[in-house]
Amino acid sequence: MQFTWKRMLGLSLTALLSFSLAACSGGSNSASNGGSSNAAVESASTDSGSNSSSGDGGSNAAAGNVDETGWDGSKYAEPITLTTVKGVGTNYYFKKGETMENNVLQRYMKEHLGIDVKYDWVVTDTNDAYKTKLRLMLSSGEKMPDVITYRGDIETVNMLIDSGQFMDVGELFDKYANDTYKEGVALNPDTWLAVTRDGKRMALPILDYAYNDDMLLWLRQDWMDKLGLQPPTTLADFEKIMDAFVNQDPDGNGKKDTIGLATGFKNTFLGWMSDISWVFGDYGTLPGQWNLASDGTLTYGSVDPASKQALATLKTWMDKGYISKDSGLKDETGASELFTKGQAGAIVGRNWLPDWPFGDLLNNVPGAKYKGYPLPAGPDGKIGAQSGNPSVNGWMLINKNAKHPEALLRYYNFLFDNWANPAKGSEFENGFAEGYDWAKLPDGTITKDPQKYPDLFPDYADRTHLVEPIYYSLTFEGARIPSLYADTMIKLANGGKPETPYEIQTAAIRKPENIEAMKIVLDQKDIRMKNYFQGPLTETMKSKNELLNKLINQTYSKIIYGQASIDEFDSMVESWKKSGGDQITKEVNEWYQSASNK
Amino acid sequence: MSIHKNQPYSLRHQYGQERIFGMETPITAERAGAGAGAGSGTGSGAAAGQHTGKKGFLRRTWPLHLMLLPAVLLQFIFGYLPLGGLVIAFKDYKPYDGIWGSAWAGLEHFRYMFEYPDSKQVIINTALIAGLKIIFNIVVPFAFALLLNEVRKSAFKRSVQTLVYLPYFISWVFLGGILNDILASDGIINTLLHNWFGLQPILFLGDGSWFRAVVVISDVWQQFGFGTIVYLAALAGVNPSLYEAAEVDGASRWKQTLNVTIPSLAPIVIVVATLAIGNILNAGFDQIFNLYNPLVYDKGDIIDTFVYRTGILNGQYSFGTAVGIFKSVVGFVLIVIGYRIAYKLADYKIF
Numbered sequence: 034m035q036f037t038w039k040r041m042l043g044l045s046l047t048a049l050l051s052f053s054l055a056a057c058s059g060g061s062n063s064a065s066n067g068g069s070s071n072a073a074v075e076s077a078s079t080d081s082g083s084n085s086s087s088g089d090g091g092s093n094a095a096a097g098n099v100d101e102t103g104w105d106g107s108k109y110a111e112p113i114t115l116t117t118v119k120g121v122g123t124n125y126y127f128k129k130g131e132t133m134e135n136n137v138l139q140r141y142m143k144e145h146l147g148i149d150v151k152y153d154w155v156v157t158d159t160n161d162a163y164k165t166k167l168r169l170m171l172s173s174g175e176k177m178p179d180v181i182t183y184r185g186d187i188e189t190v191n192m193l194i195d196s197g198q199f200m201d202v203g204e205l206f207d208k209y210a211n212d213t214y215k216e217g218v219a220l221n222p223d224t225w226l227a228v229t230r231d232g233k234r235m236a237l238p239i240l241d242y243a244y245n246d247d248m249l250l251w252l253r254q255d256w257m258d259k260l261g262l263q264p265p266t267t268l269a270d271f272e273k274i275m276d277a278f279v280n281q282d283p284d285g286n287g288k289k290d291t292i293g294l295a296t297g298f299k300n301t302f303l304g305w306m307s308d309i310s311w312v313f314g315d316y317g318t319l320p321g322q323w324n325l326a327s328d329g330t331l332t333y334g335s336v337d338p339a340s341k342q343a344l345a346t347l348k349t350w351m352d353k354g355y356i357s358k359d360s361g362l363k364d365e366t367g368a369s370e371l372f373t374k375g376q377a378g379a380i381v382g383r384n385w386l387p388d389w390p391f392g393d394l395l396n397n398v399p400g401a402k403y404k405g406y407p408l409p410a411g412p413d414g415k416i417g418a419q420s421g422n423p424s425v426n427g428w429m430l431i432n433k434n435a436k437h438p439e440a441l442l443r444y445y446n447f448l449f450d451n452w453a454n455p456a457k458g459s460e461f462e463n464g465f466a467e468g469y470d471w472a473k474l475p476d477g478t479i480t481k482d483p484q485k486y487p488d489l490f491p492d493y494a495d496r497t498h499l500v501e502p503i504y505y506s507l508t509f510e511g512a513r514i515p516s517l518y519a520d521t522m523i524k525l526a527n528g529g530k531p532e533t534p535y536e537i538q539t540a541a542i543r544k545p546e547n548i549e550a551m552k553i554v555l556d557q558k559d560i561r562m563k564n565y566f567q568g569p570l571t572e573t574m575k576s577k578n579e580l581l582n583k584l585i586n587q588t589y590s591k592i593i594y595g596q597a598s599i600d601e602f603d604s605m606v607e608s609w610k611k612s613g614g615d616q617i618t619k620e621v622n623e624w625y626q627s628a629s630n631k
Numbered sequence: 632m633s634i635h636k637n638q639p640y641s642l643r644h645q646y647g648q649e650r651i652f653g654m655e656t657p658i659t660a661e662r663a664g665a666g667a668g669a670g671s672g673t674g675s676g677a678a679a680g681q682h683t684g685k686k687g688f689l690r691r692t693w694p695l696h697l698m699l700l701p702a703v704l705l706q707f708i709f710g711y712l713p714l715g716g717l718v719i720a721f722k723d724y725k726p727y728d729g730i731w732g733s734a735w736a737g738l739e740h741f742r743y744m745f746e747y748p749d750s751k752q753v754i755i756n757t758a759l760i761a762g763l764k765i766i767f768n769i770v771v772p773f774a775f776a777l778l779l780n781e782v783r784k785s786a787f788k789r790s791v792q793t794l795v796y797l798p799y800f801i802s803w804v805f806l807g808g809i810l811n812d813i814l815a816s817d818g819i820i821n822t823l824l825h826n827w828f829g830l831q832p833i834l835f836l837g838d839g840s841w842f843r844a845v846v847v848i849s850d851v852w853q854q855f856g857f858g859t860i861v862y863l864a865a866l867a868g869v870n871p872s873l874y875e876a877a878e879v880d881g882a883s884r885w886k887q888t889l890n891v892t893i894p895s896l897a898p899i900v901i902v903v904a905t906l907a908i909g910n911i912l913n914a915g916f917d918q919i920f921n922l923y924n925p926l927v928y929d930k931g932d933i934i935d936t937f938v939y940r941t942g943i944l945n946g947q948y949s950f951g952t953a954v955g956i957f958k959s960v961v962g963f964v965l966i967v968i969g970y971r972i973a974y975k976l977a978d979y980k981i982f
Binding site for chain 1: 946
């Protein structure tokens, strides 16, 4: 998933930087801009406007506008220091002489926002080194920096919160976050759930693009055409298609060596690719997550009676050869190979599968075609599929004793305003800094190829990779507006003409199938079934999860393989309840009650 | 030996060549007591005149001890100091509270381990798989070495030896992938079985009883080249005069194998077996982890994979450590017992 993100980001981020043109760029609207930003700061309700460029230097703001934090509307009049720690990702590249502590982005932020980011320590983040060091810092009781940003397991975030060193950021967010950020957070009402303690919001979310994790059905269109099949709308239709794929030799090699659906459930029945959970969704539940029951309580999908029906269906699929005999031995990636080597005709996954791994399909099977379809509906017309959890890919914690806790929000606001969706001709149109992540050729075209144009990209240490200064930011990829990706794809899918730099880039790098798929995802977004439990692991979960997961995975697999009868499901549910499941259900619902009544 | 060449000249000069050689067996020298004292008499330079046992020995050899110090320190810091962390098996370890700050839990985790519903099955699986591996990893390379030893063509012998040794160097991550491929329902093995015998595909890795067989066979396949080399080396060390004598007595090849070769190899087999017994609870994490799946949990889940899932994936560090200690203690006890037995049966001392 990260893979596509990075690539997309790298190609699509657009900007124009001028080091020395400090205050000249936005002269026309600077007066009103200064006013509106100040209003936003003070009342937290005014629309600061997505095109207000608060980065156009502080020279316009009169000294009298400086608020109590020392902010004059576009920067800190007296530069402030913000301490933090950093795990340097393996995709961060530096120019010669630049480091995490001293680089173009760091200097830019200091100069334009008056925020001087200092690092207590920096570590190369391989083998979870950043996480380990954070945990060590926690366990040795070291003094925490002003800000910690973390992307990874929620357990570490919980540990940081539980350390009691960090502040309730709710008020700060309400007061200082700009509208773009607030709208992004509001897109999913559950965004705060994971970090809410006693109604207090303990960490700020780093936003990611929405709907990117939603599932749809991908079919081999060349097989569909060859066998004259119609798009499936129900599970029964889909079974007919799979039957044709298995028995009518769609690859035309005279052998019965094709299967219907590529899926693998070695590790989980709720996979991020080659997913099988949608079959359960067609019966009204999703395994491996906490679904909202009609009475308002949370129930565990894996022990829902509806799962039994889904398992019965899957068993017939296994018997008829619709799914691979090795499905139980394959994980998500392994199963996707069934599709990309041309053996399977269907796979359920996310909108970006054309980027990866479908490239392999085109290499392995010349002339193969694929196309996205909405997920078919179950016997009662139900459809359900997993949705990505809130569009959050990291958390930021602010030290209780930080002198300028609001500085982080101003930093993030700035990136939302100027970086996330830059206007044409604006500072960051082509990238962060000329000579770093972009350069202009003599004929005026923009290049991002340091290998081809060494003169335009001076001081590169490693020319095989583009140096992307935005990765040095506190917020990982600068800022992402959750709805932007989907909105852009929809616009393009509906034949809209790409206008903004972001849209032009997206149109240039996204495959048409991908754009179409995103439209399908949004058309059927009502089928999303989210995991309602987003709290820290409960006590019983910690001690019993392994036992219960093993019980479920084993019983599920055996039922599908016919090694156990379908009625084993009922005895599995019984022992699940007895061995801690009932207790976990109670704890989960207690958490849900406390988290939802803020 | 090469270390002598690297020593500064002055050192060599000061202590004399014999002293330096003495370094290799300082304990023998010390134990010999009088020998060390007597030896010092032959020393030259500064050491001369220090005749009194231990003290003189230390004074003469302190630079050597100094040289040893870094290695001892490293071993202490990375080998012994972390052992202190074992204490978390008796605590409710929470990373934020640290090892010492976490609350004591007594034997809670050990109790929990034995009460855990799956523990019995997991321990049985482990002992069974590991036991089979130990037995076959002794028998197969032993037999193979005997056979290979009878091969006259040296080139053939050597190439076979190298070939069977190769898998030993391949990591289980790769071997797991390869096995998954060739044992798949449409893999080579099932295709051959189908074409030759008309069999339906067998789910080698998805069927509990087949799974154990696959695990043991593939492990032996990977390991036996190494064992073969050990036994071949031992075979080379058998005194040829024994064979000559047997031949004079009219013993056939088979009789020679039975009465000369096998008894000569008995000690090394016993050493290998003794050391292996300590591994009765090590069924091979790398291998099982890369091959298993929910279908074979009941027959193939072993202690290490179980600890991985509870301890690492689920963050139950204390519990994982408790199980680790349990494993080590059992292994240690078994090694001691095995050692005693080996001493009794074969009159052979390892340590």
